[in-house]
Amino acid sequence: MLVKGLGGTVQVTVISLLIATLLGLFCCLLQISGKKPLQWISQIYIDVMRGVPVMVLSFFIYFGVPNGLGIRLTAVQAGVITLSLNAGAYLSEIFRGGIQAVNVGQMEAARSLGLPYGRAMRKVILPQAVRIVIPSMVNQFIITLKDTSILYAIGLPELMQSGSLIVARTFRSFEVWATVAVIYFIIIFILSKISKRIERRLHNGKGKG
Template sequence: MDFFELFMQSLPRFADGMRTTLFLTVAALFFGIILGMIACFFKISKLKVLRAIATIYVDIIRGTPLLVQAYFLYFGISQGIGITMTNTTAGIIVLSLNAGAYLSEIFRSGINAVNKGQMEAARSLGLSYSKAMIKVVLPQAVRIVIPSVVNQFIITLKDTTIISVIGAPELMKTANIIVARNFRGFEIYGMVAILYFIVIFILTKISQVIERRLSNGKSKSSQSA
């Protein structure tokens, strides 16, 4: 069986694995954005308790390898507390926690990048701090962080390969199963590398287009001002 025949034979399984990979990535980014926003607001809160909670969460997640987090959640917690979960659920939780920690810093840097005069001007017009944040600061911060969020999507997509260690049926796990059956690791892993490259290349180009359009829009608005 030549390379092309092997690829066509493995394509349906690759398609299933890629669907799971994209599902894990999208779900993790969705929940990661929620966690990241919460941690971000905790981090910039005036309450020390909230800042401490956010700092501990971010430091623990960013200070430990994703592989260790996956093992701890799927094997450690399930044995220690007796909570059972599917490998896909565990994968989404781990990737969400990981993405949320990094996104919180992305959101915080975006908020800090907004000119402080915007908040002061909004407050001088009679808006409360929360309304000024929601209506004035956040829309500008979102515009700033969009390219970084897309980049985090790419990173999370790559991180799904690590989730294969707990048995989640994503693309890498699918490749391992195929190799275990036909012992043609060179060809199969080469195909997987090509598939990942194609998807990540497309996402990278999308990120560059978004960043370029945002930069052009920003320059036009500054010129009109």
């Protein structure tokens, strides 16, 4: 049951982060568009998502939205939406920081060669920005993975829920929760090591350049 729950945790995390990456990049582009209405829309979304706790957001989406709009959502759908919206706001700021870290001369050089703004951003700026933000994106992956444990409150079939079901049947809370904690620790430890290795390689690559 714990292995099955772990599979659910990883699946929801990966799907949520794929959606959040697209959402975060879109909001980031709105932020740097220079158009006030688009910047306001993006900033309101970011401020709201960063200001509302994940559990409150999940309850609103799983219980509030169906009650108010009549849209039925499964726990998995509500969980994915919750994590995507939450992580998307943070990834938007991560992408914006990465783009701002790219030397301004790169855009000027691309425009001087005749590239339109959109193509220059896609071909020149974004590839460099992504390289800069990869370690931060891995850290966000870790945070989102841990946030899935909160969503057992809405019945999301993940590791925490599996642990709760086992405890309810066996009453062996010490062994079960210790095992769950070790599983989370191992996964997050591996991801942290991957993040540090990527950061070190990127740093060494810059030094060689």
